[in-house]
Amino acid sequence: MKKVAGYPDSLTDKQFHYCPGCTHGIIHRLVAEVIDELDLKEKTIGVAPVGCSVLAYEYFDVDMHEASHGRAPAVATGIKRVHPDKFVFTYQGDGDLASIGTAEIVHAANRGELISTVFVNNAIYGMTGGQMAPTSLEGQRTTTSPFGRDVKEAGFPIKMSEMLTELDGSAYIARVSVHDPKHIRKAKKAIKKSFEIQLEGKGFSLVEVLSTCPTNWGMKPLDAIEWLKNNMIKTYPLGDLKTPEGVE
């Protein structure tokens, strides 16, 4: 009999601390399932960020290294250079990757560092209490943009994935969402492709995953899903943004 679903080996049995309706849990599961499917559990080193997923090292049942805010790509670079035969991924939020860690992600991508990044974008700082992120949408109300993000004052929603496609070292860049089962399946496919890109030595790979934050958006979980679908995707269009030649 073929097993079609189950709890991934690469997740510990520790209960997630994430808020109800937050999609980090789904994304963790997808990452763990891909690690299992590619048989990477015993050769993976994951790098956890600072932000809501700061405790990711408690959930992924693989070797983990907890980085400082924004520096996960630098930490991952150090690890990968020491263990080029191992699989190294970073798991980062948008405050981490798109604000304080812009230099680290840009240069890791530009070096074609053989690491894979899972970039969870929920357009807000969650852990610290709902502050405006560089990814917050125009007009989005947060604790530090209480009247809505004014792009004249606070700049525009930053499109990290599009920026990273311009670098010669990046091989695969995709943006996905996890707001419904169909998109969750697509997200997993993209994560798998990005991990395979690393294993094949093709270059840096990143999957941006649009994610919800009902708590700090001030919405019920279902409303947050709707808001993601109706607002975020307009600013952050989905799809493979960069794919190496010869890769489906």
Place this chain on the structure above:
Amino acid sequence: MGKKTLMKGNEAIAEAAIRAGCRYFFGYPITPQSELPAYLARKFPEVGGTFLQAESEVAASNMVYGAAGAGARVLTSSSSPGISLKAEGISYIAGAELPAVIINIMRGGPGLGTIQPSQADYFQATKGMAHGDFYLTVLAPSSVQEAVDLTMDAFDIADKYRNPVLIVGDGIIGQMMEPVEFKDPIDPDDLPKKEWATDGAKGRERNIINSLALDPHDLEDHNLKLKAKYDRMKEEEVRYEELYTEDADIIIVAYGTTARIATSAIEMARKDGYKVGLIRPITLFPFPSDIINETADRVENFLTVEMSLGQMVEDVKLAVSGKKPVHFYGRTGGVVPSPEEIVEEIEKIGGER
């Protein structure tokens, strides 16, 4: 032991790192340490090493954090303003109990300061590198040969304590050429395996490199564990050199290049009848407090000489504990004191002869 080679300090330190089995370097250019990374960029390919010029010192120190966690002997080097930027990674390395070696070829500060030699990073090195309750082991060579020997020892000390080791040299140590002799190289493959490192959890429980402990009691326990290591360093790692101390009634306390200048001053003053001796701390942390305290029982005065406005002098005063006066002479901002200036200070303390 091999033959003597004439080498610049920065390059000699780099060669010593290779011989210590270090195969990973992450850094960012800054004067006056640039010859060090350039040497490794040239030599590492011969030994299968990895040289990476990072996008910033912040990134470099975090690459060191990653490589150290992955179990490698790893080095970074910089100079004062760059060390300030590396402080973030260094705090995490100390918190996560990882071995790493950091070189600071100090220049004048604060701010952008100057590229001339300085010892104004003593406070930073020994007390205030970054946030949190931690110390680095701090080694202060006063010659190129000693810089070589301490660099090789630094990797062993870092592994022994799982703690970052900082070597502070001023711009003179980095830039001057002296004859040096190297010990036989260590093959990194011969080093003991680090069972705690992240290298893929094959056939074992997973390893986690981390400095987060949300429960304050857990963090307190962790910090007490760190303190036990620092206490052990104080028992086992204190290093210093004594010169002319047997008959001295004035003791100069100085480290690094300043100690060499002070030695010249002591020899000049002794010709004039001043009984002056030198205690040269080689480890700035742990600080050689005991020998200074014991010496205070039999001498009349201490004179601390530094290329700063007076930083180590605070530790000297703590060590002397009020037993005898502690005087200070310093030049700052990249100005190097001359032996004559130090002799004048000796004369002020010792009176006319």
